[in-house]
Amino acid sequence: MSQATLAIRRISGHIGPAPGEGVERDYQVCKLVDTTTCIGCKACEVACLEWNGYQFTDTVFDNSYQTMPQTSWNYWNLIKFNEHEREDGSITLLMRKDQCMHCAAPGCLAACPADGAIVQYTNGIVDFQQANCIGCGYCVSGCPFDIPKFNPTTKKMFKCTLCVDRVSEGLEPACIKSCPTGCLHFGTKDDMKDLAETRAKQLRDNYGIEKAGVYDPAGVGGTGVIYVLHDVTNPEAYGGLPKNPHVPWVVRFWKGPAKWIGNLAMLGGILGVTLHYLRYGPKEVHPAENENGGQS
């Protein structure tokens, strides 16, 4: 939304490097979501709406505490509730704050055809620039977390900005600020990783939660939002968090080798017909007399 004073690392649909790329180094910023201390109060949902200026709108009730089935173009932060059956048959309520993961290798940015519609800042925030967005929805296909959403009125894509306008001014994101239990943390990626690993170790050693661990998927180069999960071997249980997310290979092929195969094929076609014309030229129409003469 706002470029503020941040330097840019990557630009979608862009020929050549990002201007100033590699000149500045910045801390990688990161949100840490500790699902083991989330109480599902949804303060972060409200804070997100408030800071970003969206009204609360009608939603769908489907016999759950969850506000709506999934995030929408004007609802970027959603606690996903899942009644999960443990191995011993008891029930637990798993709650996970769902939002853009701010991947280090963002699939949305790779898929986007519009120059500058998606940028990644040097601090790792992946941000949509609606002024450059053409509303094609390619980012939807590129995202392994099903996050970008289309606003049918403005025909632009929207998602969590990681409060880039706050972060660039040295403030923490709105969701972090609102969390009453301290299950949300914000800082550098290194610090958050340390904190998360410490918490996971605490859960394993002190609480006997053997499978506790940190979710920071390598398939997308790591993410700018990391989770502490009770059971890191089954992230799917947390409202469909993919186990091994990666940019779909179709998208990588489409935006990689297919581009050059296709471009060469088209160039080859144009070259081919040009050479044909130079070599053989146009067909001749044979007058009737010649035809008959030739045949007899």
Next chain:
Amino acid sequence: MSTSHVISSGRTAHESSGKICRYTLVERVHHWIGAFAYIYCLITGLAFWSPYMFWLAVLVGGGPVARFWHPWSGVAFTLSMLWMYKMWRGDMMTTDADRRWSKAIKQYIENDDQNLPPEGRFNYGQKFFFWLMFYGVLLLLISGLGLWFVESIPWSLRWLRYTAVTVHVVAAMATIGGFIIHVYMGTAMVRGGFTSIIRGEVTADWARTHHRLWYEQVTKGTSAKE
């Protein structure tokens, strides 16, 4: 298909001036609706295809405008294609003449036309192009709907999103290959073809040279009638 594509009332006049009606007005109109719709989709599609061609979108009003009209232009192209299918389906069936002709395709490519087996209203290459575009546009429309309404495809069926992208790209590339050859042959290689799809007429010599069986059919029909 007999000679339904020849305007019988105009035939005598054409014949007397040495001209033959090759395409009726309705056929020409649908060809050009399809042509302009396809070219619009091509320009905007190439813009979305590669950052190196994004400037093409600027030529037609900018990225968002191009994105808005691209699918609708695709729908227009599909409709014109369905109409062409209705008009030409019969003429586009492979015949024995095509089979003979296709064996001599090398001679045709090298403009060694004197000894080519005679062809009907459309030669085998034209028929191939027709069916390429026909099936191509069906695939483009179906996969295009997937891209158009990508959010309507549920996450659990996301493989459909990826299939749509793949099919759209492959079908687009196939039609572009056909399109390049079609435009080249219709304008530069087979002189008179471009005029015929604009004004509808060809000379008798042109018809006899390129589509002998059709020429004989059309002219015989005339003489038999009169």
